[in-house]
Amino acid sequence: xxxxxxxxVLCMSLxxxxxxxxxxxxxxxxxxxxxxxxxxILAPASSETIILDEVTPNETITFSWEAAxxxxxxxxxxxxxxxxxxxxxxxxxxxxxxxxxxxxxxSVSISYSTIDEVLAFxxxxxxxxxxxxxxxxxxxLSKSNQTISTLNVVRFETEAVAARLFISGTATENNNVLxxxxxxxxxxxxxxTPSNSHEVYTSLLAGExxxxxxxxxxxxxxxxxxxxxxxxxxxxxxxENDGQYRIRVNLDTNTYELxxxxxWSMVGTPVIGxxxxxxxxxxxxxxxxxASINLLETGGFAFRANGDWAYLLKRSVGSxxxxxxxxxxxxxxxxxxxxxxxxxxxxxxxxxxSAENYNYSFEEDDxxxxxxATPEQLFLFENGSMITEFSKSGDVFSSNVFIPxxxxxxxxLNSAMDGSGVSYSVNGNLANSAxxxxxxxxxxxxxxxxxxxxxxxxxxxxxxxxxFSIPQLSWxxxxxxxxxxQIWDNRVENPMTYVHPNTYTITxxxxxxxxxxxxxxxxxxxxxxxxxxxxxxxxxxGGSNLLNxxxxxxxxxxxxLAEDYQTGTYEFVQ
Numbered sequence: 001x002x003x004x005x006x007x008x009v010l011c012m013s014l015x016x017x018x019x020x021x022x023x024x025x026x027x028x029x030x031x032x033x034x035x036x037x038x039x040x041i042l043a044p045a046s047s048e049t050i051i052l053d054e055v056t057p058n059e060t061i062t063f064s065w066e067a068a069x070x071x072x073x074x075x076x077x078x079x080x081x082x083x084x085x086x087x088x089x090x091x092x093x094x095x096x097x098x099x100x101x102x103x104x105x106x107s108v109s110i111s112y113s114t115i116d117e118v119l120a121f122x123x124x125x126x127x128x129x130x131x132x133x134x135x136x137x138x139x140x141l142s143k144s145n146q147t148i149s150t151l152n153v154v155r156f157e158t159e160a161v162a163a164r165l166f167i168s169g170t171a172t173e174n175n176n177v178l179x180x181x182x183x184x185x186x187x188x189x190x191x192x193t194p195s196n197s198h199e200v201y202t203s204l205l206a207g208e209x210x211x212x213x214x215x216x217x218x219x220x221x222x223x224x225x226x227x228x229x230x231x232x233x234x235x236x237x238x239x240e241n242d243g244q245y246r247i248r249v250n251l252d253t254n255t256y257e258l259x260x261x262x263x264w265s266m267v268g269t270p271v272i273g274x275x276x277x278x279x280x281x282x283x284x285x286x287x288x289x290x291a292s293i294n295l296l297e298t299g300g301f302a303f304r305a306n307g308d309w310a311y312l313l314k315r316s317v318g319s320x321x322x323x324x325x326x327x328x329x330x331x332x333x334x335x336x337x338x339x340x341x342x343x344x345x346x347x348x349x350x351x352x353x354s355a356e357n358y359n360y361s362f363e364e365d366d367x368x369x370x371x372x373a374t375p376e377q378l379f380l381f382e383n384g385s386m387i388t389e390f391s392k393s394g395d396v397f398s399s400n401v402f403i404p405x406x407x408x409x410x411x412x413l414n415s416a417m418d419g420s421g422v423s424y425s426v427n428g429n430l431a432n433s434a435x436x437x438x439x440x441x442x443x444x445x446x447x448x449x450x451x452x453x454x455x456x457x458x459x460x461x462x463x464x465x466x467x468f469s470i471p472q473l474s475w476x477x478x479x480x481x482x483x484x485x486q487i488w489d490n491r492v493e494n495p496m497t498y499v500h501p502n503t504y505t506i507t508x509x510x511x512x513x514x515x516x517x518x519x520x521x522x523x524x525x526x527x528x529x530x531x532x533x534x535x536x537x538x539x540x541x542g543g544s545n546l547l548n549x550x551x552x553x554x555x556x557x558x559x560x561l562a563e564d565y566q567t568g569t570y571e572f573v574q
Contacts, residue, residue, distance in 0.1 A: 034071045035071045035143075036143040037145065039066060039067065039068045039145075041064075041136055041147050042064045043063065044149075047149075048151060050153050051154040052112040052116050052154060052155055052156050053156075054157060057113035058113065060109040061112070061115060062107055062108070063107060063109075063110070065106050065147070067106050068145060074140045075104070076104075077140070078104070078136060079096060079097065079103065079137050081134065081137060082094055082095040084122070085132055088133075094122045094219050103139075112156075116156045117160060119155050120159070120160035121221055123232075123233045125155070126155050126158060126160070127156070127158075129152050129154050130153045130154075131151075131152050132150070133150050159232070161251050162212075162214035164214065165183075165212045165223075166213045166216055167202065167210055167212055167213075168180075168213060170205070171238075172202060173285060178213065178218070179216050179217065180216075182202055182355075183200070183354075184199060184200040184212070184249065185200065186198050187328075187332055189332070190331055192332075192333035192334070196251040196252045197248065199248040199249065201245070202247065203283070204239040204243065205239060206241050206242045207239065208238070211223060211236050228256060228257060229254065229255060230256055231254070237256070244261040244262075244283050246305075262305075263306065264280070264289045264303050264305055265278040265280045265281060265435070266302075266303060266349055268302055270296060270298065270343075272474050273441070273443075273476055276439055276441075276442065276523070277441075277476075278304070278435045287355070288350065288351070288353070288354065290348055290349060290350040292348050293349045294346050294472065297344065299341060300337075300339060300340055303360070307434060312327070314337060314338060315337055315339045315340070316334050316335070321361065322357055323339075323353075323360060341362075346364070346369070347363060348362070348364075348365045349361075349362060371469045372468045374469070375421065375422060375468075376392075377392070377415055378415060378424075378466065379414050380411060381411060381419060382409050383409050386417055390464065390466065395468045395469040397464070397465075398465045399463055399464045402462060402477070402478075402502060402561075402564075403462055404460075404461045404563075405430070405459070407455060409456075410453035410455050412424075412453050412454070422449060423451035424448065424449055424450070425447075425450050425451065426445045428454075430445075430475055437479060438479065439520050441477050441479070442476040446471065446473075447470075447471040459498065460498060461502045462477050478520040479498070480496045480524070480559065481493045481519055482494040482496055482508065482518060483516065484508075486514050486515070494508050496559070503560045503561070504518075504561075505556065505557065507556045509554050510553065510555050510572075511549065512550050513547075516546040516549070517545055524540055525541055526538040526539065527542060527546070529544070531543070531548065534573070535572070537569055538569060549572070553574050554574070555573060557571070558573075559571075
């Protein structure tokens with residue numbers, strides 16, 4: 001009985017489903033059996049000319065049409081597509097927009113400013129007539145039908161200026177992928193308002209090319225050019241040399257300039273050599289430099305490019321760690337100060353010059369440094385002969401004098417006067433610096449316990465500090481300049497050339513009646529107790545200005561210094 005009831009219910013259910021199915025199929029017309037008409041364009045008229053007035057950028061162009069009809073009464077939506085003259089498929093339009101109310105309205109209004117930007121992005125010059133094709137496309141389910149017309153639009157008189165810029169190309173770090181183009185930083189003017197100047201710190205490949213874009217996709221404003229002049233939609237710029245650069249773009253003057261960044265370094269109180277030192281950072285890519293640096297003291301510092309005081313990054317006053325070039329601070333409406341530092345020890349120092357915010361950071365370097373057992377004595381050997389014994393204070397040995405050393409010689413360190421003790425060496429050449437012509441030049445290199453000899457890259461007189469607890473050998477040398485002036489603020493600072501041993505020389509033009517001194521700013525300042533003679537003695541931080549030039553002419557000037565750089569002699573030969 002139960003089985004018969006179940007079979008009855010099953011049969012009734014199948015019959016009902018069959019009836020319902022038949023009824024639904026009668027209401028569904030096969031897709032191919034209905035049609036969709038084309039919309040009829042009402043405005044603007046075919047080939048109508050519209051002049052865009054930049055005085056009224058919010059005024060609109062209205063595109064309107066009569067509705068398309070689905071023979072099956074399906075819903076119809078609309079979109080407008082604009083492309084270059086002669087286009088028929090509109091697969092990559094320069095502009096597209098659905099009408100309002102989810103595409104059901106039969107009109108679209110587009111502002112003058114939007115249309116002008118679209119035309120600018122597509123390469124139509126300002127104040128010229130752009131001939132374009134537009135389509136009103138009706139869509140219903142999977143069917144589409146469109147009506148095409150033409151329009152002439154006169155662009156704004158003033159050329160569009162990109163509010164943001166990106167760099168892309170085969171020469172750049174984005175592998176020529178526009179979607180990954182590198183952003184430029186938009187600079188501010190003296191009032192703190194965004195200007196039309198942009199810049200980026202990045203790397204370029206010689207012989208390859210790049211452009212600037214207003215967007216990370218096309219269409220976009222594009223800037224090419226050559227020889228420092230930008231051209232909108234011009235040929236790509238070709239990079240002349242490999243390296244890291246600051247690229248600065250001025251869209252007011254349509255110019256660009258490149259500054260090659262040989263290195264950024266940390267300079268100031270915390271590092272070896274202080275404000276006369278330089279601790280170079282290594283380029284990591286994408287506008288970022290970093291290095292592990294031993295911070296010896298607390299105190300202020302700055303970041304310097306290429307060892308040049310004209311390119312000094314300092315902290316923006318009132319910020320946590322934002323950086324601005326000191327030379328640009330006033331023109332960008334900010335004030336700067338030395339970067340404060342309260343840390344000592346080994347830190348990874350990072351300089352981030354990517355577009356969002358120039359900044360710096362410190363991260364403690366937890367690399368394990370194994371100290372070397374500190375000997376009781378330490379001696380310097382030149383070509384196997386002992387030339388200096390260092391003074392000891394705790395784990396540090398130092399020299400209070402400048403030891404004249406030669407690139408043609410080899411050197412070793414040993415704990416015994418006769419060279420029979422423990423030998424020490426370093427992992428690089430001495431007197432090797434990214435800024436060899438600085439006033440005070442210093443560096444620190446790792447100390448090892450081995451008997452490998454080491455040498456110098458050039459003849460120099462070095463002062464040493466050797467710390468076995470780090471372990472590190474630090475060296476310093478000085479360059480001297482002949483200061484020559486009648487009015488101090490108009491002085492000429494002539495760099496002198498070092499000659500072994502502890503001698504500096506220069507051949508230069510000198511003027512009668514001018515004062516002269518020998519200075520390494522500002523640690524050493526040599527005057528004389530015989531200031532009117534062509535030869536005589538030199539005294540550091542003492543003596544008078546030399547006033548010994550009686551005839552204008554070319555002179556060879558030589559100074560020879562005692563090893564402590566406190567006294568010396570000079571000679572002028574016309």
